[in-house]
Amino acid sequence: MWQPFLRRSLPKVGLRWQHRSAAVEVANEPVLGFARGSPERDALQKALADLKGRTEAIPCVVGGEEVWTKDVRYQVSPFNHAHKVAKYCYADQALLDRAIQAALAARRDWDLRPPQDRAQVFFKAADLLSGPRRMELLAKTMLGQGKTVIQAEIDAAAELIDFFRFNAKYALELEGEQPLSVAPSTNRMVYRGLEGFVAAVSPFNFTAIGGNLAGAPALMGNVVLWKPSDTAILSSAAVYRVLLEAGLPPDVIQFVPSDGPVFGDTVTASEHLCGINFTGSVPTFKRLWKQVSENLDRYRTFPRLAGECGGKNFHFVHASADVSSVVSGTLRSAFEFGGQKCSACSRLYAPESLWPRIKDGLLEEHPKIRVGDPTEDFGTFFSAVIDHKAFERIRKWLDHAKTSPNISVLAGGQCDDSVGFFVQPCVLQTKDPLDPIMQEEIFGPVLSVYVYPDKEYKDILQLVDRTSPYGLTGAVFAQDKDVVAEASKILRNAAGNFYINDKSTGSVVAQQPFGGSRHSGTNDKPGSRNYILRWTSPQAIKETHAPLGDWRYPYMQ
Secondary structure, three states: OOHHHOOOOOOOOOHHOOOOOOOOOOOOOOOOOOOOOOOHHHHHHHHHHHOOOOOOOOOOOEOEEEEEOOEEEEEOOOEEEEEEEEEEEOOOOHHHHHHHHHHHHHHHHHOOOOHHHHHHHHHHHHHHHHHOOOHHHHHHHHHOOOOOOOHHHHHHHHHHHHHHHHHHHHHHHHOOOOOOOOOOOOEEEEEEEOOOOEEOOOOOOHHHHHHHHHHHHHHHHOEEEEEEEEHHHHHHHHHHHHHHHOOOOOOOOOOOOHHHHHHHHHHHHOOOEEEEEEEEHHHHHHHHHHHHHHOOOOOOOOOOOEOOOOOOOOEEEOOOOOOOHHHHHHHHHHHHHOOOOOOOOEEEEEEOOOHHHHHHHHHHHHHHEEOOOOOOOOOEEEOOOOOHOOOOHHHHHHHHHHHHOEEEEEEEOOOEEOOOOOEOOOOEEEEOOHHHHHHOOOOOOOEEEEOOHHHHHHHHHHHHHHHHOOOOOOEEEOOOOHHHHHHHHHHHOOOOEEEEEEOOOOOOOOOOOOOOOOOEEEEEOOOHHHHHHOOEEEEEEEEEEOOOOOOOOOHHH
């Protein structure tokens, strides 16, 4: 199924942009509703039925060729681990070295290709995802990563389409931004790709992130080794095929699932490494950063390091807050996709005066949250967590909560991995705001609540800021504008994406560029033009059109 795409050559694209101004009109992709009887619901159900019980064979792709190694693995469906959704293999060090050479061989031609041509590949990929490939990618994301229909739609369709379109728009507009020219010279800026290859390491929780981590550097003229997550192989391979179908030359992105340490050791040992584009855990990113540092003397250039590493995201509630907004926003933020979002609300700070109403609201709605198979029941709010490792990690946190004298389990928290890796949504209340459960990332459907005296809200804002080493997302719920202004100052560095009277999840490309600092990452803001600048090496060119005069200055005569 791969070969028809690998045989395609790059079409003659980009001509429609060559004689236009730098402004390119792009809008966010509409999110489909999938209501009963709708054509998109029928089409998705058919795509899901086509995948039922199937195991797709997914090889490494290096130098445009399918390659199988002896290290064969399987991706299982998280809500039905008896179903192997994909058979794939790990690239070993020798194959990764071969992938590096194949990428480097393609680098020059791809970098010299007009930006309009490169952009057109991604516009075409977005059109394919918006149309004929949409339901396939949604179905594979649901089946392989356990997403509900709406979570798959806003991720694998809308967000990925937006990444491709807006990145291409930003790249074209960048070409139109040229420096000042003063007679008798003209000046221009050429936005080159980085010299070498970029290593892209993507996570399981957003199909769109994988496409963007590999796609954004490629758009800017770079060649990429893409290591997708083991638990998102099925959807990542589908994205890769869409890029090939859209005209991306096969050598530009090498598709190389692999063992994390082997991949990290191999790419950081190459003198040609010019960048790492990463989303994942703090320890893994630190390991890669240290390896780059240790190998710095061997590189031809200083590698660019871009990383997003998660968060311990907060909802701070003031006594002036609207309770219904707090309840609805917190339920969605904490439990959508089982809390497996980097931006998910994990800690809630509630004032004593509102806590009884907030608690009643959370506990009233909690039993209505349906957890199950998202492909069979579209009324499911979230499904199983991604794999056994995640299941066991979350269960340990729940065991801690059940045995701690400072923590009360208010609702949920049951675990069952007999069929899938299911964890019921859990609401906890702690007397200790510095308990580890308030500080460390859990990445599961667990919400911890600390109730504070109303009059101490300023101190609690300071506590929110210093409790966690992360700085990704956070929200303040308050109708008092002075409180909002004060919270915005105190929490200025606590969140890279800050929400006022809204939940801490749900950033949209070009509307809320995403990312945080501290241990949450390098805050490069995917979804904005800032991000594509990370993957280019500008060259300033001055051309003088008159003969140079006397070398001496007038004051010397």
